[in-house]
Amino acid sequence: QVQLVESGGGLVQAGGSLRLSCTASGRTFSSYTMGWFRQAPGKDRRFLAAISRSGGTTSYADSVKGRFTISRDNAKNTADLQMNSLKPEDTAVYYCAASPSPGIRTAGGEYAYWGRGTQVTVSS
Secondary structure, three states: OOOEEEEOOEEEEOOOOEEEEEEEOOOOHHHOEEEEEEEOOOOOOEEEEEEOOOOOOEEEOOOOOOOEEEEEEOOOOEEEEEEOOOOHHHOEEEEEEEEOOOOOOOOHHHOOEEOOOEEEEEEO
């Protein structure tokens, strides 16, 4: 089992950057595929990015490709999401999640563990 805590959210102007961090408890962090999702008010939760157990493979939603970068540090039990060129439509609660299944996972149902989320607000 793993517990996840997100940090780094906040208020930023359009065009700015934020770096979200997800810190995991437990000794088996490297056994999990990690993902980032977001949920805007009145909308479904959406996949943003995922990274494989080793960090060698990543995948992004089209809406954030080229602007967001996912990374992980298995020694520190962290998975980060660097967000650049932020837009007002990026405003949402951002969640990190862990999947025990190998490979890249893009569906929320494939993730067994979730953090509580961190709010990101982008002003125009």
